[in-house]
Amino acid sequence: MSRSPGGDPRPEQILARMSLAEKVGQLLVCEIYGTDPDRPHPGNLDHFGTAAAARVIEELHLGGVVYFRWTDSFADGPEQLARLSNRLQAAATGSGAGVGLMIATDQEQGPSSRFGRPATPFPGAMPLGAIGDLDAARAAAAVTGRELAAVGITTDLAPDADVNVNPANPVIGVRSFGADPARVAEMVVAQVEGYQQDAGVSACAKHFPGHGDTATDSHTGLPVIDHSQQEWQHTDLPPFEAAVAAEVDMVMTAHIRFPALEPSGEPATLSRAVLTDLLRTRLGFQGVIITDSLEMAGVRQSHSDREVPVMALAAGADLILMPPDPRGARDAIVEAVESGRIDPRQIDAKVLRVLRMKARRGMLDPVPVDPETVRQTVGTPQHLDLAADLARRAITLVHRGRVALPVDLAGRRVHVCGWRPPEHDLVSSLGDALEVAGATPVARVDRADLVVCLTHDVAAGSDQARLVADLARACPAVLTVSVGTPYDLWELPAEVTQLAAYSSAETVPAAVVKVLTDDRPPCGMSPVDLSVWHNHHQVTGHRPNL
Template identity: 60%
Template sequence: MSIAETPEEILARMSLAEKIGQLMMCEVYGTDPDRPHEGNGRRFGVPTAAEAVRALHLGSAIYFRWTDSFAEGPGALAGLSRRLQEIARQDSGTGMLIATDQEQGPSSRFGPPATLFPGAMALAAAGDPGLARRSAAITGAELMAVGINVDLAPDADVNVNPANPVIGVRSFGSDPGLVARMVAAQVSGYQDDAGVSACAKHFPGHGDTSTDSHTGLPVIEHDRSLWERVDAPPFRSAIEAGVDMVMTAHIRLPELEPDGQPATLSRRVLDGMLRTGLGFDGVIITDSLQMSGVRQDHDDPEIAVRALLAGADLILMPPDPLGARDAVTAAVTGGRLPPAELDAKVLRVLRLKARRGLLRGGSPIAAPDLSVVGSPAHREVADQVAAAAVTRVNEGAPLPGSLAGLRVLVCGWGEAQDGDLVALLAGRLRGFGAVVRGEQTGREPSAAAAAGLAVAARDQDLVVCLTHDVAAGSAQAELVGRLAESGTTTVAVSVGVPYDAAYLPAAVTQLAVYSLAPPAVDAVARVLAGQSRAEGALPVEMA
């Protein structure tokens, strides 16, 4: 086994092309880096991920479902990671940062058999930082088992805007202090307990927007004082906990960046507010450069250069990786990006790799223990989180206490990443002795469906309607209103943000579970059956 080089030694022997490769994190396609996949051809102009890594000297990769990384299960995923590490070490002498978004909740890539937890807002409703840490530790352990050593989590945004279309339940809530405590707990769980790098996002704060930065450029009107009170505390807490990475936001803040640049391209924001102001000396990674929010004013290769000039160390998913490489090369050779500044960025990345054991010379990569993925002990903790998160939003009618022999209509939103929530809940309620009719009505229930269910509700003892992102006057709100008019006790269960309650009749008993994950369905079934109590606390302010 060779002796590990130091980050400084590795930097000293790297070519310019190898250095630039360390500053790029790209999506790679397929479950075998040596097997052709059309996605690699589209993105890199070569058929395999292995050729892409070598061509760009890539130091980091990221997995998604749409890259087919997870398509063949944990064993194949672990093999993919192992082979990518071998290729990277052979190419540049360093291991790879391999990342995914496993925040839990709606932003999760690694599905069953991995343990699915309710996400951040559910953890905040449960109110236990220790439980938040355990959930991160378990998530991190399962990621490490398949060779993923970076989780682009936790979300450190403070969701103070109920109309936020991109954060919502990904945030721990609207109280900066609560969010800060939960973020710090999860950073410790990921990094100290599981050995996975955490990433606090999206700096300087994406919680007060009504625009999705995937499709547009949000404008946030926070001045410095408001930012310090609302947005900064969770990032400060993450930094104090030793977070390895902070991710930028594609947002415009006129009060903080008068030049109008999105935060990702603003030196005032990244170098000034984050690096100097908050004292962060770790790796700054951009949000995906494929998102519309950062592609408003410059071509794609120029965006990559400007992100590095602003203070970023890792550019995530440049739309044109070869063009980004060439543009950064020209910026360095032309004097626009000073070599010393480039080296400082590479050194931050290499030091992170050293902390995570990725610079161990030619030492063999250990075989994974896949038994931890979705283990009974891990699923038990997910159930514990879900049970603690169920929140009674209003008084409403008393819950039945027992379902034995009751006729129950279950309807409403059913769409989930890995199943039909209406069918799942109906099955759970049958397990408690109820006679259940289930009908998924989805995002936009028709007037005819609402009318038919309202009639059917009259012959039931209980109606349970799942809701998700209800708006005033929406078809979902109309459905719940019609069900309430039937005279049968109606329970509305929000499986997304709890703000649904503002648009539903006060007479309806309202519960919030903040999650589409199966444990949340199990938890609400137990509450309806009188087996447990809804003791969660709302982590957001309601209008």
């Protein structure tokens, strides 16, 4: 299905009056620092040479900005975040070509979430894959999109359309809906519809042509995908093909080498064969192609920071995300156009795609959001109830072990331990939830008749693996809850009962307790293949009881 440009004449009219500098600015999406765009911030000074974010917008004619926790964007709560968005939009529409901003963030939920509490903490993609309910996936995206829109965020850099078929993948993992290409495709479409049709914000399918089978993190290195073209068509392509058919506003590139698709060795972000020949021509994608962050190591290994943005645009990208040197990127692109290296008509086509997307989503002349009413949308009881329900429904019994479900917690001495996420004390929260349910907390394992241990991406021979083995020797009833990928199953003793929550969201402790005490068995189903566990434990002498 192809998208019609629509009947709004403003994008063409705006393009006709723009200078080259204004056009190039529309193609840049940069992080900005601070919660007050009129107040100097050292991050802006270091990154742009200009201290106030509003002034940066005016000087570079930026087409988009992106919010992060580490840029302090969310530091002062949702009301101030709404004010920040309004003031940045005013700076954009009041200068240059008078075009509103695309204000983006990564709110995939799960580990890739920027907007924290009081925003609703949904468990993420792989938990939704474990539930397998397309309506639930759409509802989660709709709620997330509405909460973003309430604070002036126009674009969610989600959903992740990668098919996670490599258990060692260090960068995708639970960000993926699973390992079944067809099922991932359905989930991606459901979330695109939730974001765009239900919430009115732009969605972005990522990371094309597929980042699901790599053991290297593209933030720190350049992964290589060894799939043949046939394997790519079968495994990696379906979710992106479905997203294009669903008229997703944007597709994000991957900083990966994919020799079967681009034999030169250039990463996909810089490959015309991948971005133009495959995505634009073969798949017929008419929306906006955005690079992944150009600050990542995966795209900076062979070319300078001034050269990479030019190469990405020449390859077919429309938006340049987070160039390490924004002014240098702007100048390099202008020079490439003026020298004839990039055809000015190509720049016009890119800007027009961006302006048309902005017109569809109300970004050309954005209506200010109301800071006084954001909490009528953000983190409402109804939203929190939905998140809690999804966390419960996702939990999967991946191995029965010695602990029979349900568990009668009344008076039972329970020791809680294990992995703690950096954002909150999940172990203490789980202990509190178990105590409320009737358990008696104990500090020593040898005094417990049940041990509950949180695990996260357990590696062979790791401290986590040794801890669980020690627990199993010290207590006959040990239950683990993996709050990362479910592959922990492979590295833990067979006598240990194992649940997979796929998430460390704050909704998980209550969800775990509900599953432990419910007469109904856990209803989640692993969305990734754990069958290799059988072979692994046949070698080690364990016998699974799945």
